[in-house]
Amino acid sequence: MAEMRYREALNQALAEELERDPNVYLMGQDISVFGGAFKVTEGLLDRFGEKRIRDTPISENTIVGLGVGSAMTGLRPVIELMTINFSLLALDQIINHAAHVRYMFGGQVSVPLVVRMPQGAGHQLGPTHSHSFEALYLHVPGLLVAVPSTAADAKGLLKTAIRDDNPVIFIEHETLYGQRGEVPDDPDFTIPFGLAAVRREGSDVTLIGISRMAQTAERAAEQLATEHGIEAEVIDPRTLRPLDLDTILESVAKTNRCVIVEEGWPHGGVGANFAALIQEQGFDDLDAPVGRVTGVDAPMPYAKSLEQISFPHEEQVIEATLALFGDRKRASRG
Amino acid sequence: MTDHQLPPSEMSLEWLRSMTLIRRFEERAGEQYTRAKVGGFLHLAIGEEATIVGTVAALRPTDYMIATYRSHGQALARGSEPGRVMAELFGRVDGLCRGRGGSMHMFDLQRRFMGGFGIVGGNLPLAAGFGLTSDYLDSDDATLCQFGDGASNQGTFGETLNLAALWSLPVVFMVTNNQFGMGTSLERHSAQTDLQRKGEGFGVPGLECDGMDVVDTWAVTTEALRIAREERQPVLVEALNYRFRGHSIADPEDYRSEEEVLEWSKRDPLVTFGDRLVAEGVLSDEQREAIDLEAIETVDAAVAFADASPEPEPSSLYDDVYVLSDQVRGWYSADHRGAGLQKGEDLS
Ligand SMILES: Cc1ncc(C[n+]2csc(CCOP(=O)(O)OP(=O)(O)O)c2C)c(N)n1
Ligand SMILES: [Mg+2]
Numbered sequence: 001m002a003e004m005r006y007r008e009a010l011n012q013a014l015a016e017e018l019e020r021d022p023n024v025y026l027m028g029q030d031i032s033v034f035g036g037a038f039k040v041t042e043g044l045l046d047r048f049g050e051k052r053i054r055d056t057p058i059s060e061n062t063i064v065g066l067g068v069g070s071a072m073t074g075l076r077p078v079i080e081l082m083t084i085n086f087s088l089l090a091l092d093q094i095i096n097h098a099a100h101v102r103y104m105f106g107g108q109v110s111v112p113l114v115v116r117m118p119q120g121a122g123h124q125l126g127p128t129h130s131h132s133f134e135a136l137y138l139h140v141p142g143l144l145v146a147v148p149s150t151a152a153d154a155k156g157l158l159k160t161a162i163r164d165d166n167p168v169i170f171i172e173h174e175t176l177y178g179q180r181g182e183v184p185d186d187p188d189f190t191i192p193f194g195l196a197a198v199r200r201e202g203s204d205v206t207l208i209g210i211s212r213m214a215q216t217a218e219r220a221a222e223q224l225a226t227e228h229g230i231e232a233e234v235i236d237p238r239t240l241r242p243l244d245l246d247t248i249l250e251s252v253a254k255t256n257r258c259v260i261v262e263e264g265w266p267h268g269g270v271g272a273n274f275a276a277l278i279q280e281q282g283f284d285d286l287d288a289p290v291g292r293v294t295g296v297d298a299p300m301p302y303a304k305s306l307e308q309i310s311f312p313h314e315e316q317v318i319e320a321t322l323a324l325f326g327d328r329k330r331a332s333r334g
Numbered sequence: 335m336t337d338h339q340l341p342p343s344e345m346s347l348e349w350l351r352s353m354t355l356i357r358r359f360e361e362r363a364g365e366q367y368t369r370a371k372v373g374g375f376l377h378l379a380i381g382e383e384a385t386i387v388g389t390v391a392a393l394r395p396t397d398y399m400i401a402t403y404r405s406h407g408q409a410l411a412r413g414s415e416p417g418r419v420m421a422e423l424f425g426r427v428d429g430l431c432r433g434r435g436g437s438m439h440m441f442d443l444q445r446r447f448m449g450g451f452g453i454v455g456g457n458l459p460l461a462a463g464f465g466l467t468s469d470y471l472d473s474d475d476a477t478l479c480q481f482g483d484g485a486s487n488q489g490t491f492g493e494t495l496n497l498a499a500l501w502s503l504p505v506v507f508m509v510t511n512n513q514f515g516m517g518t519s520l521e522r523h524s525a526q527t528d529l530q531r532k533g534e535g536f537g538v539p540g541l542e543c544d545g546m547d548v549v550d551t552w553a554v555t556t557e558a559l560r561i562a563r564e565e566r567q568p569v570l571v572e573a574l575n576y577r578f579r580g581h582s583i584a585d586p587e588d589y590r591s592e593e594e595v596l597e598w599s600k601r602d603p604l605v606t607f608g609d610r611l612v613a614e615g616v617l618s619d620e621q622r623e624a625i626d627l628e629a630i631e632t633v634d635a636a637v638a639f640a641d642a643s644p645e646p647e648p649s650s651l652y653d654d655v656y657v658l659s660d661q662v663r664g665w666y667s668a669d670h671r672g673a674g675l676q677k678g679e680d681l682s
Contacts, residue, residue, distance in 0.1 A: 023470075025470070051470070054501075056497070057493070057496060057497060057500065059493035059496070059497065061459065061489065061490060061493065062458075062459040062462070062489075062490055062493035062494050062497060063459075063497075064459070065456070065458070065459020065460050065462070065463065065490065065494075066459045066460070066462045066463040066466060066494075066497065067463060068459070068460055068463060069459065069460035069461060069462060069463015069464045069465075069466070069467070070463040070464070070466045070467045070470070071463070072448070072460070072463070072464070073398070073463070073464050073467040074467055074471070075466070075467050075470060075471075092453060092456060093456070093459060096452075096453050096456060097451075097453075097456065097460065101449070102654050102655075102656075102657070103434055103654050103655055104431065104434050104435045104439045104441075105431045105434070105435060105439065105441035105443075105449060105450075106429070106430070106431035106432035106433075106434045106435065106441070106654065107432070107653065107654035108431070108441055108442075108443040109441075109443060110657045141655050142655055142656065144656075144662065160661065163661075164657075164659070164661050164662070165657040165659070166656050166657050166662060192660070192661055193661055193662065194661075194662070194663075242662055242663075
C-alpha cells in the first residue's frame, strides 16, 4: 500500500497500462505538454513519447470518433475530455458509434475505448462546467460506466476499464483529484466492474452514494450513528453499468430502508432508476418509500452561496434518512 | 468523357460486371421494398455505380473503406456475398450484420468494408481513426472514406480534415457530389460549390474526378491513394455524379426537373462504359448481354437466399450489446423480465 492522491492513482494506472500494452495510447486536449487540465497525465509525455500521448485540437466529437475508429481496428485508446460538460459535443460519437457499432454490425467488431472525464460542482465554474451526467451515460446500452470515489478505486477501475473490450465512460470528480488514499502497489491490482463496495456496515438503513456522494453518505452515516442512533450501511456501487444490484438488494433486505444520494438532477436521475429497481425487486423488504437526495433541479449557479446549496451535503442526507423513520427516531434526535 | 486508356480487358470486364451487379441488385432491392420485404429506409445508388466501382478498384484488399447509408454497392464491390447483403435488407439472420443494421448499416470486416453509417458526416472521424491505426502500427494500409455533398457541411468534415492533415494520416476523403443533400441542391446548401476546394483551409489538397466514368474515378482515386499512402497526407477527392432515383424510396422528387434527370441519364455510367468497351473491341454484344443475365441470376439467387434465411430468434435480442467476459458476465438489465442478469446471457 502507498498513500497517494486520486490524480496520482489515475496517473499510475495510465502509466502501468501504457507500459503493459503497446496498443494503449492516450489522447485529449492539453494532455501532453501541459500535463492535462487537472494534471492527471503529468509526466507521461516524457515517459511514453508523443506517438502515445497525443494532444488534440479542440474537437470533442471528432476525437471520440477517431478513438472509436482506431479501437475498431485494434488499438486501445484512452481519451481525456476536459470536463463531462464538453462530452455533450461528443454525444453523437459516444452513443451512435462507440456504444452501438458492435451491435449494429452484428458483433463483427468491438470498441475497446475509454473516455475519461471529471464532473461535479464545488469550484464555482457555473452552468457550463459543473454538472454531473452519470445518469445520461447510464441510460445507454452498450456503454460501461464507472464512477470511482476513492484513489484506490480510481486506479483499480481505470486499469480494468482499459483492459476491457467494451467502451467505458469513466467519470472522475473534480473535487477528488487532490484527495489522498491508500492504494495497493501491485501492478496487477484491478477492481472488477459490477462489484459494489460496502463502505460502512449498518442494520437500520442503506445509503447508496454515487461518485463523490459516496463520501458524503459515509460522513452522514457517522453523524446518524452518533447523533441519532441510526446505523447506516453505506454502499458505493463504483460502476453503474454493470450494476451490482445484488449487494444493494441484500442490504435493503437487512435494513428495510434506503436513501440514494447523487449530485446530478432529480428527473431521470440515477436515484430515480435505482428506486425503481429496488421497489420492483425488493418491495416486500421496504418499510418506507425509497428516499432520494439529489442536486437541485436547476442549472449550476456561480455564486458560492448558491452553488453550495445546489448539491447534496450531509445535512440533506440526514434529513432524508430521518424522514424514513417517522416520528420514533426523530424524537430521539435531541 | 475520359482521356484515360482502358485498363487491360479482363479488368475492364470485371468493372462492367461489378457495376451491372450493383445496378440489378439495387433495382431488385427497390422492388422488394415495394413488396414489403425490406423495411425502413432504402437509399439506392442507381447512377452512382462508376463512383463505387472505380473507387473500390483503386483500393488494395487490406485498405479500409467506409461509406454512408447508401452503401449496398460498396459492400458488393468489395466482394460481400449478394445473398448476405440482400438478407440484411430482409432483416434475416444470414444478413451481413445478422439483421441488426439493415440497409443503412452494412459492414463486412473480412473485406475491410467498415460500414455503412446512418449519421450524415458521422463516419469521417472513424475514417481518421482507421488511418491512425495504420499509422500507429506502421502499416501502409490506406483508408478511403466516402460521404455526400451534404455531409461536407457537418462540423466533423472540418474537424476531421484538420486532424488528418495535422497528424499526416493516410486517408482519402471522397465527397460524392450527386448534386443534392436529400432535396436541397448543392448551391442551396454549400457556399463553396467547388467541393474539392473545401479542404484547402485545412491543408488538404483537392482532386476531382468524373464519378460517372469508372476509368476516371479509378485513375484519380489511385493517385489520391498513392499520395495518402506514400506521402502520408490526406487528400480530398470530389467525385461528380448523380443519383437517378429519389433520395430514398419515398421521394416525390419535386426538387428537380425531369429534363435534368434525363440530361444526366445520357451519361449513365453503365451504358457509357459498356458502349466504350464495345467500341474499343473489348466486349461483344453477346458478352454484354451475358454479363447482364449473369447479374440478374446472381440477384435472383440473392433474393432466394434472403427469403430462405430465418428471422433472428427473439432470444438473440441482447447478443452483442456487450463483449461478455468474466468482467461483464451478462446483460444486467431492467425490462419486463425484471432486473438482473438475463437468462442465456450469463457466461458463468
Ligand atoms: C446527422 C444527420 N442529419 C440528418 C440526417 C437525415 N439525412 C439522411 S441523408 C441526408 C442527406 C445527405 O445528403 P448527402 O450528404 O449529399 O448524401 P447523399 O444522400 O446525397 O448521398 C439527410 C439530411 C441524418 N441521417 N443524419
Ligand atoms: Mg448528395
